[in-house]
Structure formats: C-alpha cells, structure tokens
Amino acid sequence: xxxxxxxxRTEMRVRSFLLLGALVSLLAASPxxxxxxxxxxxxxxxxxxxxxxxxRDIEAHYRATARRExxxxxxxxxxxxxFRYRPHPPEDLLSVAARLNLPYExxxxxxxxxxxxxxxxxxxxxxxxxxxxxxxxxPENDLEQIMLSWRTRQRERAVSVTIQLGAEPRSLLFxxxxxxxxxxxxxxxxxxxxxxxPGGHLTSGYGMRSHPFGGHPQFHNGIDLAAPEGTEVLAAxxxxxxxxxxxxxxxxxxxxSHDNGYETLYGxxxxxxxxxxxxVGSGTIIGRVGTTGxxxxxxxxxxxxxxxVARDPMPLIPLR
Numbered sequence: 001x002x003x004x005x006x007x008x009r010t011e012m013r014v015r016s017f018l019l020l021g022a023l024v025s026l027l028a029a030s031p032x033x034x035x036x037x038x039x040x041x042x043x044x045x046x047x048x049x050x051x052x053x054x055x056r057d058i059e060a061h062y063r064a065t066a067r068r069e070x071x072x073x074x075x076x077x078x079x080x081x082x083f084r085y086r087p088h089p090p091e092d093l094l095s096v097a098a099r100l101n102l103p104y105e106x107x108x109x110x111x112x113x114x115x116x117x118x119x120x121x122x123x124x125x126x127x128x129x130x131x132x133x134x135x136x137x138x139p140e141n142d143l144e145q146i147m148l149s150w151r152t153r154q155r156e157r158a159v160s161v162t163i164q165l166g167a168e169p170r171s172l173l174f175x176x177x178x179x180x181x182x183x184x185x186x187x188x189x190x191x192x193x194x195x196x197x198p199g200g201h202l203t204s205g206y207g208m209r210s211h212p213f214g215g216h217p218q219f220h221n222g223i224d225l226a227a228p229e230g231t232e233v234l235a236a237x238x239x240x241x242x243x244x245x246x247x248x249x250x251x252x253x254x255x256x257s258h259d260n261g262y263e264t265l266y267g268x269x270x271x272x273x274x275x276x277x278x279x280v281g282s283g284t285i286i287g288r289v290g291t292t293g294x295x296x297x298x299x300x301x302x303x304x305x306x307x308x309v310a311r312d313p314m315p316l317i318p319l320r
Contacts, residue, residue: 038084038126044099054083057129058101065177080159080174083127093119102131105180108188109134110172112165114141115190115315126163133178134161137171142306143187146260150184151175183259193236193317194282196266197289197300200225206312221310222265222303229270229298231289234282236264236302236317241278241286250301251293254286263308267301268292 041050057078064077087096093116097104107113111125119125135158139145151158151173158173179185186192204224208217235256242263243255250267254274257263270290274280289298304313 038082041083041085041127043088044085044096050083054127054129055101057081058131061130062101078129080161081129082163083129084124085127086124087119087122092116096125100127102128103179105133105178105185105188106131109147110163112140112170114143115188126165128174130174130176132174132176133180134172134174137173143184146184146187148173150181151178187316190315191318192262193264193304193313194234195317196234196236196264196302197225197227197231198234200227200231200300202226203299206310206314222267222301223313224299224301226297226299227289229289229291231298232285233266233269233287233289233300235280235284235286236282236304237262238281239264239279241274241276241280244272244274244276247293249294251295252287252290253293256280256286261307263303263305265301265303265305267303268295268299270298 039050041054042048044051046052061077067073068076085096093104093107093113096119097107100107106128107125108119110128111122113119113122133147135147135151136144137148139148154175155173158175160171161174162169162171164170180188183192202223203226204220206220206223209220210217237256237258239256239258239262241254242257243253245253247253247267250265252269252272253265253267254269254272255263255265266287268290269287269292271288272286273288274284274286280286289300291298302313304311304316
C-alpha cells in the first residue's frame with residue numbers, strides 16, 4: 001500500500017470533521033425562532049414520551065406546591081420549560097387543557113388567545129410545564145391591560161420569559177399558580193355583562209346605520225332591543241348609579257358605572273326604578289322599556305362604554 005494513501009484519507013476526514021464542526025457552530029450562532037426550539041409533542045397520550053415527561057413535570061409541580069403550602073419543605077418543583085403542540089380537530093381549548101391537567105387560563109394567556117373561539121385559529125400552540133398566567137409587558141388588548149394593572153404590585157413574584165409566537169419575540173411575566181380573576185374570566189368568556197333585556201329582540205346593531213328619522217348615515221353607539229312597553233330592564237353588571245334623567249335623544253335614561261372604567265347606559269325608559277348613587281347588583285331592575293326620547297317604538301337603547309368611549313356590546317354580552 002502506498003504510504004501516502006493513509007495520511008491523505010486521514011487529512012480528508014479531519015477536514016470533513018472540522019467543516020462539520022464549523023457548520024454546527026454557525027447554526028448555533030444563527031437566530032432561530034423560539035417555537036422551533038421547543039420539543040414537539042405529537043399526541044396527548046402515553047404513547048408520546050414528551051407528553052409523559054410534561055405530565056411528570058406538571059404532577060411534580062403540584063406535589064411541590066402542596067408540600068410548600070403545608071409547610072413541609074420549600075421544594076420549588078421543576079424549572080419552567082416549554083413544549084409545542086399542533087391541536088387535532090375536534091380538540092378545543094378546554095379539552096386540551098383538561099388532557100394536560102392545566103387551567104385553560106395558562107394556555108390562553110401564553111398563546112395570546114383572546115377568547116374561547118380564538119383557539120381554533122392557531123395551527124400550533126406552546127405548552128408550559130406549570131400552571132399560572134402569562135402577562136405581556138406591553139398589553140395588546142383590554143384583557144391583557146386588566147391583567148397587568150391588577151398584578152403591577154406583584155411583579156416581584158413573577159418570572160420573566162420570552163417566547164416567539166409570530167415573527168417577533170414577546171416578553172411576558174409568568175405568575176405561577178395564578179388563575180383569572182372574576183372580571184378577567186368574564187371578559188375572556190365574553191360574558192363580562194349580562195343581557196339587560198332577556199327575551200329582547202335585536203333591531204339595530206352597533207355601528208353605521210340610517211338615522212331612523214332623517215334617513216341620513218349616522219353612527220349608532222349601542223344596540224336597540226325591542227320588547228313590550230313596561231318590560232323590566234336589568235342592570236347588566238353590578239355597579240353604581242352615576243346618572244339618571246331625561247335626554248332629548250335617549251329619553252329617560254340610567255347610566256351605571258362599573259369597575260375598570262366601564263359604564264352602561266339604558267335609554268328610552270318608561271320608568272326609572274333607581275336613584276342617583278344607588279349600588280345595584282347584576283340583574284337588579286333599574287327601569288322599564290318605553291318609547292321616551294327619539295324612539296320609533298318600545299325598545300331599550302343599550303350602550304357599553306370604556307373610559308367614556310362607546311364599545312360594541314355584542315362581544316361582551318350573551319345575547320340569547
């Protein structure tokens with residue numbers, strides 16, 4: 001055998017090894033999406049080893065929390081880690097959360113899901129190995145603003161994490177073990193307010209419409225619910241009577257103030273059943289349907305306002 005053959009082959013192997021090492025180093029230094037780095041759980045069953053690992057972590061977290069709350073030790077449980085998963089129809093938010101033994105709030109806040117219906121629009125979700133809620137440093141909707149404002153003074157117990165759901169990474173505060181507050185839960189489930197007129201028939205929605213008297217285009221700040229005159233009108237949420245009186249457009253009206261800068265207005269009433277500064281509970285009778293003010297027939301004009309600005313009531317009440 002030629003004495004030069006072995007050194008040549010050895011040199012080629014060394015060069016190939018060095019090239020492979022350089023490629024690995026280059027890939028390690030290149031920016032990658034955070035989602036791609038998370039191990040992928042392919043099915044939520046014991047046949048998937050990553051699902052089994054996730055379940056062990058979650059169970060270990062619950063055990064550690066129970067022991068800590070019982071004063072038995074200060075065990076903190078597994079460190080916060082993430083997995084990824086592609087939901088399989090007909091899975092929904094509640095079924096996935098139940099299969100993981102995690103609150104639905106944990107999955108929704110981590111993945112930026114604004115309502116129960118938003119889950120179905122995601123092709124891929126991120127799964128944590130601990131229960132809690134994730135609050136963004138920079139809120140993008142009302143729910144996130146409420147969550148951040150209520151937890152401003154609790155940041156010392158939060159864990160800062162960065163994830164990537166889309167093109168840009170997002171910085172979040174993780175509050176271990178937290179659940180939605182009642183208002184947050186109602187907002188997420190889109191039942192922040194109850195129906196002020198059960199059995200009422202929607203005759204005019206929120207937004208642009210033809211003026212009922214002049215016919216010209218006009219923005220309608222609320223919704224109109226038709227019902228027989230004298231039908232009881234209910235407070236859509238607990239609050240305080242901020243105003244009562246007569247307005248040339250709304251007729252007899254009641255304005256209630258609620259937590260978090262919300263207000264509700266009830267117009268065209270035939271009768272007002274509350275007084276200024278009264279505290280009312282959700283479902284309290286505050287008046288009766290009428291035709292006062294600019295009205296073409298017995299109905300309730302209902303508005304929801306946030307810090308004085310009218311909002312579309314339809315996503316916020318269970319109108320049925």
